[in-house]
Amino acid sequence: MKTAKCKRWLLSTCTLLLLLVWGHAHPGAIALAEGTIQLGVSVGIDGVYREEGLVPVVVTATNGGTDVEGDLMVATGNRGNNQYSVAYYQPVSIAKGATKQVTIMVPGSELDSSTYVALMEKDKIVAKAPVSGRRYSYDTLMIGVLAQSADTANFLGMLPKDTFPNDVKTVPMKPEHVPTSGAQMQMLSMLVLNNFALDSLNEQQIQAIRDWTKSGGKLVLAGGAQYRKTAGALADLSPVEVNQVTSVKTLASMKAEKTNPIGLTAPFTVSSGTLKAGNVLYSEGAIPLFAVHSVGEGKVLYAAYDLAEEPVASWAGNGRFWSDLLLKAFGSSLNDYKSSSFDRIWPLHDAADMNPALKIPEVSWFALFFGVYALIAGPILFFILRAWRKQSYMWVVVPSLSLLTGIGIFSFGAMQRGEGVLIHQTGFVQLQNDGQAKVNSVTSFFVPSSGDYRLTVKGQGQTQPVLERNRANEIPKIWAFAQSDQTEVQFRDVEFWSTRKVATEQTISDVGSFESNLSYSEGTLKGTVTNKTKFALRDLTIFSGSQLQEIPELAPGASAEVNLPFQPSAQARFGHRQSYAMQALPAHMRSFQNERTREQVMIEMLEMTGRRGNQSEIVRIVGWTNQPVVDAAVQPENAKTDSIALVTSELKVQPSKDGHVYYPTGTFDVTLAGSSVPVVDEGDGYRLEAGDITFDINLSQEGKKLAITNVYLYTWSDDNTTFAKEVYNWKTKAYDLYEKAFNNNVMTGDKAADYVSADGMLRIKFAHQLPDQRHIGIPNVSVEGKVSPL
Template sequence: MSLCTRSLRGLSLWVMALLVLAASLFTGSGTANADAPKIQIQTELGYKGKLKEGKWNPLKITLTSDQDIAGDIVVQIQSYQGMGIESSYVQYVELPKDTPKEVVIGIPGGYLNKDNNQILFYEKSYTEGQPIPFDLGRNYLQSSQYSGALIAVLSDDPDTMNFMNALNGRGNSLNTVPLKAEELPDQAQLLNGLDVLVINNFASDTLSAAQQEAIAHWVSEGGTLVLSGGAGYVKSAAPFADIAPVQWTGTTTVQSLPELEKLGGKPLSLQESYTISTATPVEGAESQLEGNGNPLIVSKSQGMGQVMYAAYDLALEPVASWGGHADAWASILRGALPLVNPGGMGYYQPMLESLGYVTEYFPSLKMPSFQLLLWMLIGYAVIVGPLLYFILKKVDKREWAWLLIPALAVVASGTVYTVGSSDRTEEMAHTINVIEMDGEGSALKSSVSAFFSPRSGNYTLEFPKNTYLRAGGSSNSFGGSRLGDNNTYIRAAENETLLEFRNMPQWSLGKVYMQGQGYNEAGKLTSDIRLDAAGQIVGQVTNETKSDLENVVLVMGGKAYRMGDIKQGESAEVPQDKAQILTTNHQNLSNLLYPYTNNDVYNREREVLSMYSYSPTNIDKTSTYIFGWSKDHLTNYTRAGKEVSSDQLNFWVQPIQMGWALNEGEITIPYGFLTPEVTQVNSPIFGTYVHGVELGQGTMIMEFPLLPGDDVKYSEISIKGTRVPGVATMELWNASSGEWEPMTQQNSVHVIADNPEQYIVNNKIRIMISTSDHVNFMMPELSLKGESQHD
């Protein structure tokens, strides 16, 4: 046998040996996989599959293992909104053998598919080892984003509120979601995706204490709770007596409900006695609708939200299927149900995410002085040039230049680096806080913060318990990231919420978006604002917050009043100096107040105010409000127990109610003080903006609320802005005749001087705009004249 043959055979044996070894490794792996736990997964997303866009939603995950095992379940969500927001939500779970285990994780709403999210299970921890594949079930979430209205229902009849679905046939986007008690989350932030919760003829005391508390907190943070049931009202409202708008007194029967019929705009025949509950409104509550001497609908503000009482069982016939029922409740719930673009045209970025880039205006991170660096460069050039040459020539050691020039370059580079990084050696943060006060002492605080990493590595940040977080990677990284590259991990621990930024590059920014931070000690802005005989705003505002406020501005009646700085406990008068009053005329208020300049010291304030004003969820709030600024520390988080140094800018904002202190005698309310609310839309294109309304072919119905109370007799109602584009018409609802009447187009002002009361329904004026083409127009304005019967 030749040497070559023996060599080839030897090589072949080595190759075979390697193949056998590789096969054994794979076999060993297969054996290990065979011994590994087999875990099944099921998921239930949002409310009956509806994931509310821009809100927090519950994700229920059910895991079943054929072995005892414990570890981290991780839900990785890649950015689906182009904002660099990438988060992994982590929860530790113990899985007893063959026992289904359910965990609930809060996730933000949006479009989800197999390419932008995945669910992983790590034995022990996500920081150790590889994930264990699921044996059965889908390892990702799939959902389209939903921005319409969600009405959840707790009732013995699951069809309660189904009459509201009739609005969908007219262009609205609305869903009713019947729930069982066990399906209702016990955390207020996970109710965030609901617009309205209706409890009708349901034993609310079967809800857990945590669920009841979550509902109360959700209301105070902006939710609308409806308590109803007629004869069953008491069991619906029992746990919510402290926030209910009425005190129940009993039941009665009626033969008709004319006020409800008038509100719905269609005939309502009861045919026989109909049972309703009787009640007395509590202090601060407003009776919106009455019938036969009894309040039918009563509402009461509760924090940022409201609690409503309905005197009848919403599922009881014949009212439940009455043709005007949906129209009546569209009016009753005006402002509580978001009206979105049914055609899905355009995209509105949630306000908090839109503010992420503002945090990059980092006050503590400053560019090195250009003049200093210039003089350092000139000094280096002089030293390594003529000065060094002259010295070396003098001592006849010019060959030393080969050593000295590189050495001087190293020293100069180190000096420049030291100067340039003098303020980049410590961890620091820049935080924007938006504090939306309810006027009663509490507030809803939302925050976005940029965390600066002075060195590369992993950083774990600690936040208060029940803080809901979204996070984004470093702002200095280049290129797109892939699913699985997510390096931000969020864990809701027992006493805190932890956020880990992994593999942060040096001198980079990690973004974190914070919600669920109830602020019960915010204080409030109290006001005594009224119209004088000339129709001018007069009065004062008192700062009862916890901070000294700067650059306070009152926005009311189409104008912005600069009120200056107001320290804690002090007051300021509404200015009468025209130099301090800006007429907005539907312009961008932020640009009027903080125009661009070379030394742009108000760039952050301008961007924050602009984002707040243009946020679709705030459009209806920004007609009458007051805001100011402070820079004290309101949001603090820690690393290794030590507070992270932070620059903070706080935007304080609160709705302001005009004090209609009407004395007996004539009253005049100028244009701009009564703001309409859109209640129904039947169009493929719809949008409300600061500068007006966009409407496609179809109709839009709006309502102007009149002065509160029933002690005003109106002699004249004027509507300005009735001249809309040629393809559109404006009509006024005649509540007495039950018909729409055309409005004056020629002079763009429609005056009602003959029996204005016939056009008033539930203390509101109702207007419809119809168009045969795509149009843009401004909202009409209302002016009132009359006489107050108030003593």
Template sequence: MKTAKCRRWLIAIFAFLLLVAGGPGSLAPIAHAEEAIQLSVIAGIGGEYKENGIVPVQVSVTNGGADIEGELLVATGDRGNNEFSVGYYQSVSIAKGATKQVTITVPGSELSSNTYVALMKNGKIIAQTPVGGKRYNYDTLMVGVLAQSQDTANFLGVLPKNAVSYDVRVLPMKPEQIPTSGAQLQMINMLVLNNFALDTLNEQQIQAIRDWTKSGGLLVMAGGAQYKKTAGALADLSPVEVTGVTTVSSLSSLVADKNKPIELTAPFTISNGTLTKGKVLYAEGGVPLFAVQNAGEGKVLYAAYDLAEEPVASWAGNSRFWADTLIKAFGSSLDSSRMSNFDRLWPLQEAADRIPALKIPEVSWFALFFGVYALIAGPVLYFILRVKRKQSYMWVIVPGLAIVTGIGIFSFGAMQRGSGVMVHQTGFVQLTNDGQAKANAVTAFFVPSSGDYKVTIKGQGLSQPILESRRSDQIPKIWASIQADQSEIQFRDVEFWSMRKVASERTIPDAGTIESNLSYANGALTGTVTNKTNFTLKEVKVASSAQTQEFPELLPGASVEVNLPFQPSAQMRNNQKQRLATQLLPQRLQQTPREQSREEIMLDMVEYWQRRGVQSEVMIAGWTDQPIVEATVQNEKVKSDSISLITSALEVKPSKDGHVYYPVGTFDVTMSGSSVPVEDEGEGYRLPAGDITFDINLYRDEKKLSITNLYLYTWSDDNTPFSKEVYNWKTKAYEPFEKVFTNNVMTGDKAGSFLSADGIIRLKFAHQFGDHRHIGVPNVSVEGKVSNP
């Protein structure tokens, strides 16, 4: 009887322990909290986002319980097994019965199907829900649309694949979805404004559109009779100054397919204006219909009509026409794969590991320590203890001496590292022609002791921690907050004597320019280069093709004289670009064998951008120890060091007699069509048996260019032999390449037939092999004379 009673008691106790430790009752507090707190999440724009750039995650929190203060956390970087790397957060305070909306900005590369949003209090999850949404690849062209009609610009989503090889996604936007920082618009490649009241946006949102455009965004401004309200405060970005409204009876210049013309049954309303800058693409009766101009690193396309107005909106040739127009207007800027990706910053990451102050002690010091130890632990101790007949003490003294020696070596290393945090920043800056600069940086910091550390990266832009092979729990140990003017990153439970790194991308609005007054004449590139930036440049090199000239330094405001030999036919080949990056290495580092230096590693950034066709063949590169991103470690004594590579394309001007040579990289070369699906590989395309068409846009600076010689270099990374043809704009037919080019040179007397009225040379390449083959984007340079129109 007693045994049965004891058994019942044991079962009851065991059941109670299960209930407390892991049974359903243990979930009661969280379940109750989740009932009190309701979370809903929308990622990106309407639940769609891109895997690069900054993605807004909008969280709506409804509090059905007591007042609560805590943090909203987006847990990202899922590595499987419910382990997350980074949490992007924002502090919140929600009253009882209230609903609050919070937008947390998160790098798109870190979002995945397992990403979740949680409301946390005192380090514990109160409620959580998955982020969800639809993710698009980095090479998707994302088009945001601000318009009166939600269906405006839907035709952009069905652009013909033989003209635009990448996917296009059109996203209607609401005013509240426009952020207050240009960096937070990075997810969008193109923004269409059409029949939209711009003044419904606040000043910060309008400035964000302006900043986004100047840093590389593609802006389309349209609206017809409503154009002025659409352009609003951004009217100065337009290539056309609109003075009023007019009508046209035909749109004969808008031709995409001769079998699908636009038929107007009534006068068609358009905005009326004059070109102030840039280039007119299409006109009707002298009135610009489409025009484009550069705005910093971005481009602005003007359209004179309302994109939603019939009969153009439902015109059967609309998508084909816009594919041609976008290629003509934006060229290679449409290639969204050129956009920044932190995975491409590995040279800066690797160089950041090499903190100059963090060096292994000299071998001689180790030899001295061990020599003294060996001397004392061996003959000295033996002699002393033998004299005193205490040899047995060796069993105690030698281990103790080993411990003291180890402590001494450890202390010496710690003394060399110091007691503060070592911060080392490596940067890569690309100066633009309008006083701005694109800057990438990796900031590494080495900590002397374990604990929590908070890093602040000041300025607008994207900053995110570089993930290492460290594992974490469901609640990440890295917390980050991307704000409009700075980013804060907390590293928790950092091990002593370890390193953490943060990658940053910024647009520097007041970087200045490298002004060049260079021209080609008599077999040389000559002239002056002036530093109009605030950077003190050292070990500067000016490069033209494979030739370089080095200068010890170039101070702000100072100039140097350039004299480099050149041959127009010796343009940069694709396989020579790595050699150019090597030649930019300072002379002192080329002379003797050595361990790979920070500078040599960082020059791989130039090689990458050269392969992408972003850098010009004529360029300048120099080094500075000025940090390009302001980084601080809160409440810590910091020892800082930095090195940055500053680069800029150099403009080549006509000589006094008008003679000019435009090197490779000057003109935009874009794919304009193909007979088969193609795979974009950045510097070229891979395609099955079929053909691909390239357009070379020779238009430049509103000046008339009379061609003397056009030099062309074609290539394939798998050495595929392919046929080549050139389009004759007079006969409207292709002709064999060898008939137009002799030894890859087209002389000026043939330009009249093979150069279109708006400065386009069209090439068709084809192969007939059974597998996919590579065809590279051709390199082109031009020699000739320029004159004002």
């Protein structure tokens, strides 16, 4: 009996000791205060979010106990077995009996079913709650709707699958769902404002919509009689200057295939005005019903009526009509789905690891060093000690020499790296020709000693740590705090002689642009380019297709002459077979054989961020600068900084004096107009079973009338499938054989009158009847002609 009691006593004692040891070994152990702090969590927009950009996680904390001061954090980046990589947090102070609501912006790609929210106090979890919501993949067309009625744009959720093969999700929004920064709206693919009081938003929210649109967003402004209330402070973005409210008796221009026209039994209210920019897509008499124009990198679509107004709202053809309308207005960008923008900057990640300050000494020096060491430790010592008859000292001298050698190598490495932090920044700057630029960067820093470090990135935008698979804890050791004007990323318990990285995406103002005076004449692109940016550039290349011109350097304010030959009939066929980005790398940078340079790695950013389809004939300038493009600093150490950035811009080509112009491949938007079978989007084309697929090629140019001389077409397939081709005749409203419209892949201006619609659309159908899936690439189109103002 006593033996059994002793065994139980020993077992209890051992268990208690193990628990005590485990508790001390895990300072971040969970210590929940049950019932004291209650956490409520909502993610995205009423629980719906897309895994792109920043997603709001709204945490409501109710304190039923004593005053609490700590951090509310969202643990993300699950690596399995409750191991997390990053905590996105905000400091909070909650008085006894109080309720506080905090919004934490988190990358959508890092949210999953295991993500949790916790209130931390002195590195202890005192309250914890799961994050749950409906997650949509990055290839979902997510449409936010700000309207008086939550059902206003439900018809957009039923767009036909033959033109929108991926998911479409409409999300009703409230004023509190609109963030105060454009960078925080990337979760949305499109935003619809309809019969909505814009003045219910504050100035920061309205500016966020403006900034989001200019950086590539798609904004729809509608409302009919309530249009002015809806557009409000954003009216300057609209392509139409609205001056009155009127009514129409018919909507004859609004048609949809296989659907009865809209039957109006009473006058239909619309807003009316004049076109001030862009193109009218549909009109009723002199009244523009729909118009679109570009604003920065984005587009704004004007609709003259209230989208919730009957009988249009319940019209059976509404979904099909808006499918055609959106493709006309926004083009291929609606189907240009990409994974997270931070997944598309791997060239910057790779180049950030190539810090020049951490360059390993040449192998030849190592060989010489170890050769001398082997010579001393071997024959030299042997002969010296034998001459002294002290051979037994070899057992002491050789290990001592090895130890001293090791210390010497370590000291040499430490001396090379210095005593401070080594910061290395790689950047990619896309100038937008309006003084602004989209900037991606990766900032890495090497630490000489272990400890805690904080990297601060100034400016608005999205900043997130670059995750490493081997670094994960139940309570993360990487903490990110996003503020209105900067983001702080804390790295805790960093090992000595190790590197950490942070990726950033920002839109920066007052960067400047390239001023170009270029035109095509007699088989040559001629003119001047002036550097109006703030960057001192080196090793520049101006290129179009396989033609390029190198410029050694171009200081701010300096100009260079351009002289590039071109052949309109020679399509950029190589663009789908090899990297056109390498064409933009100066010849002397391509010749390194022993190792890849930072420039050779970073130039791939041109491929990663290029527009859908072939753009290799677009006239573009590329150059390099050693100026930092993002303001980043590491604390607490003094730091040595090295930077390199790739700066690029599309160059505008003006018509020649007689109006002659050539628009190269990549100028025109090519969209999927429909298919008879399901298709798989492969980025540069589609894969389909036996059946047909139709492309619309929009040849219109905003604010210009184009008289076509020649249309040059190049079609291709990755698996070399020969597709049957037909071209739509807009006069007969039927398809004609390809050979009737094109001769040797060239359509002359007289035929363009039949095969290019009044609004500039060229429609081509491809078909095959083979038993398996086949690939069809996005067609390459360039146009030669003359332009005149509308």
